[in-house]
Amino acid sequence: MNTKIFYYSYSGVTRELALTLKAKLSSGTSDLVDVVEIKPKKAYNSLTAYSVGVKRARMGDCDPIEEVNTDVSDCDIFLVGMPVWAARPAPPINTLFRDISSGDGRTAVIFSTMKKSGGIETLDAAEKMLSEKGVKVAGKFALTDKESRTDEKAEEIAAAVRAAVHQRV
Numbered sequence: 001m002n003t004k005i006f007y008y009s010y011s012g013v014t015r016e017l018a019l020t021l022k023a024k025l026s027s028g029t030s031d032l033v034d035v036v037e038i039k040p041k042k043a044y045n046s047l048t049a050y051s052v053g054v055k056r057a058r059m060g061d062c063d064p065i066e067e068v069n070t071d072v073s074d075c076d077i078f079l080v081g082m083p084v085w086a087a088r089p090a091p092p093i094n095t096l097f098r099d100i101s102s103g104d105g106r107t108a109v110i111f112s113t114m115k116k117s118g119g120i121e122t123l124d125a126a127e128k129m130l131s132e133k134g135v136k137v138a139g140k141f142a143l144t145d146k147e148s149r150t151d152e153k154a155e156e157i158a159a160a161v162r163a164a165v166h167q168r169v
């Protein structure tokens, strides 16, 4: 199984979950699990995240990002993790959705982390962008910061990934 986990994280919560998922999905197998961090060219800080970032998130804007390989043709499945910003995906991850290539016929599992609300709206917006690229979303997980640190929730996501791959073969 060849898996990629793309994520953006401003304050570390989504990163922690992405790395936990990598550990879970690669444990006891020879499967390749690549983790790809999406980084905006201009990093946000506590001032700009709330002044500029929230507006850009609401508008669905795409931030310029450091170059990454966005080709998913060699993935059996890929995951995308994002923080919720004003009930929308944070703008750097919009750029990934815009730039994903060879998505047609691919399967994804997506997850968001939040303080308390807006996760479902965020994932619905993300699913819409992915479906425009021909990607089928096999699982959507909106977690609070607290839930994202529990083994139970991480295991739920990992199980959805394994089930989706199983269905493809």
Ligand SMILES: Cc1cc2nc3c(=O)[nH]c(=O)nc-3n(C[C@H](O)[C@H](O)[C@H](O)COP(=O)(O)O)c2cc1C
Pocket: 008, 009, 010, 011, 012, 013, 014, 015, 049, 050, 053, 054, 082, 083, 084, 085, 086, 087, 088, 113, 114, 115, 116, 117, 118, 144, 145
């Ligand atoms: C600019 C900004 C906007 C946010 N908007 C929301 C929101 O609409 N709803 C919510 O529950 N949490 C919101 N949060 C909190 C984050 O979504 C949450 O803490 C998330 O887990 C952070 O993930 P990260 O550490 O990977 O960046 C916001 C945080 C920031 C910085």
